[in-house]
Amino acid sequence: MSSVRFADLDLSAPMLSALEAIGYLQPTPVQATAIPLIGAGRDLMVQSQTGTGKTAAFGIPLIERLGAQPARGIQALVLAPTRELAKQVSDELNRLAAHHGVQSVAIYGGASMDKQIAEIKFAHIVAGTPGRVLDHLRRGTLRFNGLRMVVLDEADEMLSLGFARELEQVMSFVPAERQTLLFSATIPEDIKSYAQRYMRQPEFVSLIEQNVGADDVEHHYYMVSGVGRSKDLVQVIEFEEPGNAIIFTNTRADSEVVAQFLKRQGYEAEYLNGDLPQRDREAIMARTKDKSLRFLVATDIAARGIDISQLSHVINFTLPESPEVYIHRTGRTGRAGHKGTAISLIGPREIGVYYYLKRIYKVALQERSVPTQAEIDLRKAERRTDAIVEEIFALHHGRPPHSAELRAQAVRLLERDDAIEVMEALLALFHQRAQRTIAGTASGGPLAAVPRPDVVPPGSRADTLATVAERVAIVQSEFRGLPPDRDPGPRRVPPRDERPVAPPVRAEVAASASTVPDAGRSSAPRPDAPPARPARSDAPDGDASPRRLPPLPAGQARLWVNVGERDDFDGPQLAVALADLAGLDADDVLDVDLRLRHSYVVVLGEYARDVVDALDGERLDGKKLRVELAKDEA
DSSP, X not given: OTTOXXXXXXXXXXXXXXXHHHTOOSOOHHHHHHHHHHHTTOOEEEEOOTTSOHHHHHHHHHHHHHOSSOOSSOOEEEEOSSHHXXXXXXXXXXXXXXXXXXXXXXXXXXXXXXXXXXXXXXXXXXXXXXXXXXXXXXXXXXXOTTOOEEXXXXXXXXXXXXXXXXXXXXXXXXXXXXXXXXXXXXXXXHHHHXXXXXXXXXXXXXXXXXXXXXXXXXXXXXXXXXXXXXXXXXXXXXHHOOSSEEEEESSHHHHHHHHHHHHHTTOOEEEEOTTXXXXXHHHHHHHHHXXXXXXXXXXXXXXXXXXXXXXXXXXXXXXOSSHHHHHHHHTTSSOTTOOEEEEEEEOGGGHHHHHHHHHHHOOXXXXXXXXXXXXXXXXXXXXXXXXXXXXXXXXXXXXXXXXXXXXXXXXXXXXXXXXXHHHHHHHHHHHHXXXXXXXXXHXXXXXXXXXXXXXXXXXXXXXXXXXXXXXXXXXXXXXXXXXXXXXXXXXXXXXXXXXXXXXXXXXXXXXXXXXXXXXXXXXXXXXXXXXXXXXXTTOTTOOOSOOBOOOOOTTXXXXXXXXXGGGXXXXXXXXXHHHHHHTOOGGGOOEEEEOSSOEEEEEEGGGHHHXXXXXXXXXXXXXXXXXXEOOSBO
């Protein structure tokens, strides 16, 4: 197929001009195969890898069949599962029809209905989502009296249970005499049989051989415990260091949790799911496409239609339940001759899907272990070394020309006993030169003309030091206490109406709280406070005398956490914060017993040890967490 040209496909001069302007020089295999068949009026099912040019494969013959001066009214319908894909298809069709009189309009939810109604009046092609197309059909603002062609893009998703009802209702408005086209990366047998309802003697064309995954994609997976998965994800990211990536989750809630967790770790990340308003979705998509957003965390449906050039990685935060979805996800990278990497985090519950994927689609995933911190540090050091070597070669505009004398000197240096010291000295000189270059650049230009005083005004340095000392004293007073005339008062605790309503504090905690002084406050008890119980001498935080904790149901475990009411948390807040930090759903934290200086957190017993490992040593609002399995006594 590589020798086929667009001119060989019997296309019109306006279409060839449009293709040349876009930069399409040669048809892809799917385009070279599908364009003649569609042009002949055949119903067609086309299976081809993601990123192989399926939109142009149906768009070119569709526009050609409508002609240079098409009749008024909607004559072609393209149905897509997401707003982004519908808009992307419409934009591509308008580019292809630049020299035709054909207009395409995208209609989808979340956008102005009035604007879409106005655009439909002048359009010949509608690219839309089933729900919004159905809304227009019921209102009478969209009619299919002259419809000649129907295209289902991402057909496997369009024919799934999630869209089946809406699709059937839309198809009831479509004339029986029409041409129907299905395009998808995966077309399972059940989808083929279901599609027969909408097609007439369709021809099936597959451009996929034994391996349905993109040929330029490496597939790796990391075995994880299933708990603390967000923390494992960060370790994998630090080790792999992807330039940019889409991170796929199976649920909307997971997409938000993962994106927020990555943000707290200092990464540029945003989530994309069906709950986002259209304006926010478009803003995030724009940042993703212009490479200003490193990580996009998305659900499968929301990611349909995302076309990012040179995406380096696709990461499966959780393995999808369907192997077909895995193929769609990983097809987002390794496009147009570029290499890509697909990484999956696989927990115990996902092993079945993994083996099914290997057996059905022959995708070979290479197993890797979640890297340790030492391995991450070593990998970073290797990258720094590679960067230095590249920079050295760049000074010579590439590798220096071969010199027998230089090569002999280099060999003699490496054979010396002090070769390492010599290399250290050379590197030190190299870095000094680089720093001088940066400093010279920074001090030049407009900054060189800025006047600099030769003398510091008298007293200014002393005043500055005094100010710093005053601030240090104020900060220290919060922890060590100062005389009453210097006491800055207690740190501000947000009023209750600014925080979520907490469950009632247990009576024994309330009693002890009234007698324990806050840092920086007077230690005298309030006049109306009940008598304080003596603190346990062996209690790490001075709580009341020991008492037995209530027994837990079978299968649950209780953890001790060094965060309590004094840290400005209530029960629901702490549950959400700990779950978010450990990469769990909030529902996975079964109960929180909030005490003054610590808390007891109940989780499933089988995950208790993993939760401890995920949380212990992490920081929550600046405080280092200590987490351990709780003892029987409180």
